[in-house]
Every structure is written in structure tokens, then in C-alpha cells.
Amino acid sequence: MNIARRPRVGHIAFLNCLPIYWGLARTGALLDVDLHRAPPDELSRLLVAGDLDIGPITLVEYLRHSGDLLLIPDPAVAADGPVLSVNLVTKTPLAELPAAPRVSLASTSRTGVLLGRMLLEDRYGRKPSYTVTEPDIESALRDADAAVLIGDEALHVFHAHRTPEPGGLHVLDLAAEWKDWTGLPMVFAVWAVRREYAEAHPGIVKDVHLAFRDSVQRSREEIGEVVASAARWEPFPPAALAEYFERLQFGLGERHLAGLREFASRASRYADIAPLRADGPEFFETPGGIGGARIDPEPEIRL
Numbered sequence: 021m022n023i024a025r026r027p028r029v030g031h032i033a034f035l036n037c038l039p040i041y042w043g044l045a046r047t048g049a050l051l052d053v054d055l056h057r058a059p060p061d062e063l064s065r066l067l068v069a070g071d072l073d074i075g076p077i078t079l080v081e082y083l084r085h086s087g088d089l090l091l092i093p094d095p096a097v098a099a100d101g102p103v104l105s106v107n108l109v110t111k112t113p114l115a116e117l118p119a120a121p122r123v124s125l126a127s128t129s130r131t132g133v134l135l136g137r138m139l140l141e142d143r144y145g146r147k148p149s150y151t152v153t154e155p156d157i158e159s160a161l162r163d164a165d166a167a168v169l170i171g172d173e174a175l176h177v178f179h180a181h182r183t184p185e186p187g188g189l190h191v192l193d194l195a196a197e198w199k200d201w202t203g204l205p206m207v208f209a210v211w212a213v214r215r216e217y218a219e220a221h222p223g224i225v226k227d228v229h230l231a232f233r234d235s236v237q238r239s240r241e242e243i244g245e246v247v248a249s250a251a252r253w254e255p256f257p258p259a260a261l262a263e264y265f266e267r268l269q270f271g272l273g274e275r276h277l278a279g280l281r282e283f284a285s286r287a288s289r290y291a292d293i294a295p296l297r298a299d300g301p302e303f304f305e306t307p308g309g310i311g312g313a314r315i316d317p318e319p320e321i322r323l
């Protein structure tokens with residue numbers, strides 16, 4: 021009997037991850053992982069607790085637990101400018117927001133809400149009081165002047181209020197604000213592996229990494245199909261989905277790492293987050309390098 025178990029891998033239950041997982045179904049790699057689909061706060065908790073082996077973790081929780089984790093360079097959920105789905109939603113224009121506004125923070129978010137706090141306090145000079153609420157707009161704005169929302173709900177609110185109307189809500193894209201403030205991309209979620217799992221199963225980690233890399237590449241090549249299949253089930257028109265997937269970035273380049281480090285150094289002033297090591301973040305070392313032989317070799321295809 022084969023007693024090996026599949027790696028337990030997280031899947032954020034948001035549209036933004038569709039292009040990351042799309043290709044796993046196309047290549048069959050989906051059958052080699054035990055996939056858990058949940059909101060990002062839940063996935064982060066499971067990875068930190070050791071109930072998942074590899075997968076997405078919101079940047080703030082990665083920074084809190086970086087000693088137990090190794091970063092995988094892609095995928096990631098990032099944006100260099102507007103992301104459309106991490107928003108500060110206000111009842112008045114930002115300039116008219118009270119000096120001490122009541123601000124709701126979506127319960128599913130750790131990174132977007134901390135970014136919102138940084139901007140409100142350090143950039144816009146407010147002294148908010150915060151409440152964590154359910155992640156939908158009605159709950160969030162019931163007793164508040166403003167709310168930080170993420171994911172599909174934030175994307176809905178963005179589209180509903182894209183064209184400002186008298187008495188309507190105001191939507192501020194926090195990744196765009198971050199870029200304006202720092203000149204850098206914003207990284208919302210990274211993929212990480214538990215350190216002990218990486219030590220015990222480096223070949224599996226490498227294969228999972230390469231499967232995700234292939235998947236994202238395939239999605240980019242077949243983006244029309246990704247959009248068409250999402251549009252069948254999701255309440256967004258194809259053009260909105262195409263625009264969204266165009267905005268999202270799914271890997272960590274040098275500028276993303278600079279953005280990540282900048283966020284980490286500011287974050288340690290707000291929350292119980294230790295500064296990153298000077299040479300951090302620490303990456304999973306792919307055995308044989310990314311271009312090296314696969315642990316589970318595939319026949320080479322020659323044309």
C-alpha cells in the first residue's frame with residue numbers, strides 16, 4: 021500500500037486566484053494535491069497551524085510567522101498600481117472624512133486592512149477607531165464612516181461606484197495609494213511552505229512550485245478562456261474580469277520584493293510583527309535550481 025499523502029495546498033476562495041489555479045486543472049496537477057479552498061484568513065491560520073503544507077498566506081501573517089515558513093517566489097497576489105479589489109470605501113469624499121472616523125475592517129483581511137490603517141493614520145492624518153466586521157459592504161458600513169474591503173466584494177463595490185454619483189459611496193484603491201506613496205508595487209499574498217515540510221519533502225515542494233508556475237503561464241496564454249469560463253459563473257461581465265486579471269500580478273520580481281520589504285518595515289511599527297531579517301525574506305531553495313531536472317521527470321517534447 022502506498023502510504024504517501026498528497027501535499028495539502030491552500031486555494032484562496034476569491035476570483036483573483038482563478039488564473040493561478042486554472043492551469044492546474046488543465047495539466048492534471050490538480051490530482052496530485054489535496055486542495056483546500058477557503059477565505060485567506062482561514063488559509064493563513066491553517067498553514068501557520070501546520071494543517072496545510074504549502075500555499076497562499078496573507079503577507080502580514082507571513083511576516084508574523086516567517087521563522088516557520090519559506091517563501092516560494094511564485095505565485096503571489098500583487099499589483100503595481102490599482103488592484104481594483106482592495107478598497108477603502110467611504111460615505112463622504114476622503115477630504116471630508118472626520119478627524120476620528122469609525123472604520124470597519126473586513127474579517128477576511130489581514131494585509132489590506134493594515135495597509136488601510138497605515139494610509140489613514142500616516143498619509144491622511146486621521147485617528148480612526150476600528151471594528152472588525154463581516155466582509156460585506158452592508159455589515160461594514162452599518163455603523164461606520166468607512167470600511168476596508170477585499171476580494172470579490174470589494175471588486176463589486178468598485179464597479180457599482182466607479183462613476184461617482186451624488187450621495188454615492190467613494191472607493192479608494194489601496195494598491196494605487198500605496199504606489200503613489202512609495203513608488204512600489206503592493207504584495208498582498210505570498211505562497212509559502214512550512215519549513216519542516218520543505219526539509220522532509222523538497223522534491224514535492226519543487227513539483228508544486230513548478231505546477232503553479234506552469235499554471236499561471238498557461239492562464240496568461242489562454243486568458244480569453246479563463247475569462248469566458250469565469251464569466252459563466254461569476255457576476256461580472258467578461259470585460260471587467262479581463263481588466264481585473266490584467267491588473268493582478270502573480271509573481272515576485274525585484275520591485276515586488278522591494279515593496280514587500282518596505283511594507284514589512286512599516287508594518288512593524290503598527291502590529292506585533294518583527295522586522296524581516298536583513299537578508300530576508302528567506303526562500304525555499306529549489307533542488308537543482310528552477311531550470312534543473314524535475315524530481316518527477318517528464319518526457320521532453322521536441323518539435
Ligand SMILES: C=C(O[C@@H]1C=C(C(=O)O)C=C[C@H]1O)C(=O)O
Pocket residue numbers: 032034036060077078079097103105106128129130131132133170171172174208209
Ligand atoms: C488583492 C487581494 O489580495 C488579498 C488580500 C488579502 C488581505 O488583505 O489579507 C489576502 C489575500 C489576497 O488574496 C484581494 O483579495 O482583493
